[in-house]
Amino acid sequence: MTLVANVALFQAGWLACVLGAAHGMPWAGIAVATAVIAWHAAHARRPAQELKLVALAVLAGALCDSALAASGWIAFAPDAAAAVLAPWWILAMWALFATTLNVSLAWLRSRLPLAGLLGAMSGPLAYWGGARLGALELRQPAAALGGLALVWAVVLPGLLAAARRLDRAAL
Numbered sequence: 809m810t811l812v813a814n815v816a817l818f819q820a821g822w823l824a825c826v827l828g829a830a831h832g833m834p835w836a837g838i839a840v841a842t843a844v845i846a847w848h849a850a851h852a853r854r855p856a857q858e859l860k861l862v863a864l865a866v867l868a869g870a871l872c873d874s875a876l877a878a879s880g881w882i883a884f885a886p887d888a889a890a891a892v893l894a895p896w897w898i899l900a901m902w903a904l905f906a907t908t909l910n911v912s913l914a915w916l917r918s919r920l921p922l923a924g925l926l927g928a929m930s931g932p933l934a935y936w937g938g939a940r941l942g943a944l945e946l947r948q949p950a951a952a953l954g955g956l957a958l959v960w961a962v963v964l965p966g967l968l969a970a971a972r973r974l975d976r977a978a979l
Contacts, residue, residue: 814911817844821904822934825897830942834875836895841900848907857974864904864970870894870904872959880953882935883945899919909971917972920965931960 821844825837845862851860873894876882884895909917916923932953939946946952 811912811934812935814843814848814908816831817847818904818908818912820844822901824902824945825904826938826941828939829895829944831883833946834885835954837891837897838900841904841917845903845907852910854975857977858910859905860974861909861967861971862903865906865967866899869899870961870969873898873902876952876955876959879955881946881948881955885943885964903942906967909967910975914971916964917968923965923968924961927962927964928957931964932956950976 821837821841821932823833824840828834828837846909849855849858849862858865870893873882874883874892877884878892884890911924916926935944935956936946936953941958
């Protein structure tokens with residue numbers, strides 16, 4: 809997969825998930841994300857490792873976003889089964905994010921401290937954008953953005969390290 813295609817498909821999936829959630833149609837974003845992930849896996853050098861990485865990212869997202877929702881700092885659009893669980897559409901976004909780890913973000917795999925810094929900045933910005941588009945609410949914005957910065961400072965390097973480890977295991 810090319811870098812441009814990877815970035816474009818991720819951005820299209822992100823937007824579909826956010827706008828779908830914001831407009832009461834979370835299934836639309838989930839459908840787009842599923843199609844992007846399927847296309848990514850079909851074109852990957854090592855599809856099994858990519859799908860393992862997707863599963864790991866979804867697990868990380870479920871834990872992180874459910875904890876943030878349970879804290880009361882973030883409230884997702886009203887499609888969540890319970891107020892303290894991460895909704896399906898945001899888990900689809902985590903799966904989409906995993907498709908970037910070995911393509912558009914591959915250059916960060918050997919630069920984990922930089923990945924932590926970029927995660928601390930870009931993670932909160934993505935959630936802030938989602939909030940501005942109506943997919944979620946930052947109920948306590950300073951605490952939520954600070955919590956997101958901490959989460960993404962750890963999660964991004966962690967997922968990149970997992971991507972590298974899965975790649976080595978496949979050799």
